[in-house]
Amino acid sequence: MHWIDYASPHSVREAVDLLNEAGGSARPMAGGTDVLVQLRANALPDVNLLVDMKNIPELNEMTMDPEVGLTLGAAVPCYKIYGNKAIEHAFPGLIDCASLIGGTQIQGRASLGGNLCNAAPSGDSIPVMIALGGVARISGPSGDREVPLEDFCTGVRRTVIQQGEILVSLHFPAPVANQGANYMRFIPRNEMDIAVAGVGCSVVLDNGNIKSARVALSSVAPTPLYVKEIGDAIAGKPANEETLKLAGQMAKDAAKPITDMRGTIEYRKHLCDVLTRRSLQIAIDRAKES
């Protein structure tokens, strides 16, 4: 491993300047649970400066407003998310993913912002954040902008973040009545494993019918995959087994997985069907309880 410099800016502006000046040789670091591993594996040979995100106030924000929704700083570690009662109550879907990334040690450092910016096809937080209608707030040399999360990842480990930009926070609209969400992944072991397929979903119910739904998949395409058609097709339908079957079949059809050591194309497509049905059922149950 080569020499790496480290900088710890205390404002968004300072961070953006540092990254902008360094050009391609600097990388933001939140928890470091992806970037440090990649550096040690020589996967980032050109990087020689890490810019710490953890000391910037905006990136550590965690505000829950019943009207505006949730603003989650990009560097907030998982344990703070699942330790927060307001989030636990309003966004059980976020708790699902924050509490299954890595183990206790990893959750002490790892952030959902880092999970998103790392843009792995298997990133466990991304599908449910898409399903919840999340928006990324980005700051850069030429100002601030917002990007819906379904448009954030553009390829394997590639995102809309440009040179000098940082992800400041994630924003989620306040949940409405009778809304429920869930993230579910399939792993061969019970812990410390990488998703063979994953499904994040959010539903709003109306008198036993599905009023609206959003479903996104992980590990079955180069990017997390938002399958808008599922929501379109099941909106207005009763929240029953037949509807879940339809959703499962559509997820299976939408998935574009590869065969690798973690699973075959056929098996992963099959999992999309099974997981979509199971995950939607949990989201529906949660919506009923909410």
Place this chain on the structure above:
Amino acid sequence: MTTTDYERNIVLSNVEYNVVGTRPVRPDGADKVTGRALYGADFDTSGLLHGKVLRSPHAHARIRSIDTSKAEALQGVLAVVTGKDMPHEADESDGTKYSRDNILASDKVLYKGHAVAAVAATNPHVAEEAIGLIEVDYEVLKPVLTAPEAMKDSAPILHEGLKTEELGEKTDKVSNIANHFQHVKGDIAKGFADADVVVEREYNTVTVHQGYIEPHGATALWNTDGRLHIWCSTQGAFTARDATAGILGVPVSQVRVTPMEIGGGFGGKIPVYVEPIAALLSKKSGHAVKVVMSRAEVFESTGPTSGSNIRIKVGAKNDGTITALQGYLAFEAGGYPGSPVNAGAICIFAAYDVDNVLIDGYDVVVNKPKSAPYRAPGAPNAAFACEQAIDELAGKLGMDPIDLRLKNAAVEGTRRPDGPAFPRIGCVEVLEAMKNHPHYSAPLGPNQGRGVAIGYWFNIGFQSSVNINVNSDGTISLIEGSTDIGGTRASISMQAAEVLGIPMEDVRPSVVDTDSIGFTAVTGGSRTTFATGWAAYEAAQDVARQMIERAATIWDVDKDGIELKNGVFQSKADPELKMTFKELSGQLLDTGGTVVGRASMNAGGLGAGGGSFAGNIVDVEVDPDTGKTLVTRMTAIQDAGKAIHPSYVEGQMQGGSVQGIGWALNEEYYMRDDGSMANTSLLDYRMPTSLDIPMIDTVIVEVASAEHPYGVRGVGEANIVPPTPAIANAVHSAIGIRMANLPINSVAIMEAKWKQQGN
């Protein structure tokens, strides 16, 4: 997770002991739990350099040339070595060439990860940069990765000089088959002619790794006086010394190996890998050099155990009498000959007393790392096949699978197909304990199934040495040469304490280097508590003899009139004449000098003590939609002969079971077509975590071995033999499909279900 109470262990030996059979705290415990114990990579010394190894990116290639000039020129680099630095003598034997080439390739690389050069530098980062500057010109060849493929006449040949040995005779045929042997008993044709029911099936197992958590690490200092000192994590300091000396072409007396603590080995730390490389780098640089592997290097460049192709044919009469057993075993040796197919062939039918048996074994080279021992090497592969076939036979006969095994079980006097007759063994007792265990009749839930299997490992005896120094405060220092992997400081000390009638806490065991104790064979083959424990028993007897003589001198009586009982020396004739072990110890220096006891003994060969049988009862639950299989309950039952320290016996049984669960369900070298391993990290090489296993209940059966003074049988290995077939049988009971290939992962289960449903 189920947490069931332990079933009572089944003690069939009637002798009562004071120390043997108790559960004292281990002597090495405090250092290990406080992080103070020093492992392979922890050694440090002045002027230490760090070595890194350049490894082949190809699974099969000829080396045309290696240019190390740029690496040598890099600032901070003090030595670069290649295969040319190995002492290849003109009359080098094939075996010696193979063992040297496996350390640093000379003419060919035979697996991805095969070492081709190494660098020593002032820090590991410079060394890493330097190996990137070494230029190797390869002629890339087509790899062959499995035994059935490599055995074809059209297969790429790994060694142009390798001629097949056929039934004990060297032939002129150049092929990847290093050896074909047979074990014959009775008349196999007659056996099948007598059968009413026949089961015949083919099974495949894949390459798996021992998965010890500590990677290989060694530091070598080749001093200016010509003496080489190595500090390393090894299962055997003497075998590491002898192997390193042989590879480097120096006398064993020139090499001293100091064993560090060892973070797991399971057989994989018997061979040397980095030791000779560190030595060559030290010789060239004049400094001590440390080489520590990464996890990927451990996977790609050290010996996993063989993948195998096994066919079983078994015939039985309607009453369950097995009339014929036939086995075909083709094992992948890796890049050089020497798979554990022989051991697999010894064990495959060992549990059965059958008149007509034929076993064919093939040792086949393929483009994977050279296989190394892994806990009961070869036996789990063999049992995976045999024990599923027996289960299938029980189903066809409509018999309870344990009853079928009991009807045909091997007993004292049964001749194993490979020749020897069994001494006293516990096969029947283990099967009976399985049958009587409440687990066997407990109700099952939905999507659950139950399987059973039995397995055998023959164990080894070999050479062990122990010295005992008596201290003036009544304690003893016990000096031994067996590296302690599974709590053997405790189990060896306990046997000495039992002889002398002192508490185990009064024994101070030390594992020492090769200059400080007599030759001691590896910690492996389930031999250490058996053989080094036996040597400790003999050394303690030596101490007792000498101390009785001393008491005789002090009391001026005949030594034959004195006995040592429960730690007290006493005159048989005069009850007033007695001294505790401690009292006499305090007088030794003033009455003729201290007492040193010693023993160096050969504890037998293969099959020492009769070996050990182990059985499993396993429940699994298979998710009908995803195929994911959880082991919901597991009971391990094993004949320990006599459990010296029952907690460590239980630990061995649980450890072997956990490794068996991994082997059965998820572990595999996932090979790409080009012969590279895709999953070289513990993220994707899926060993079970603590959340993937239930509480594993244990039952220790004690059928005392007739050979060992306390009746001990080694227990380190047999416990990994039955899990893979027991789990496969349980999966069959849950889903009605025979899973004949490992691993039985969720993809394989769903594919089998889809195939059965016809889509």
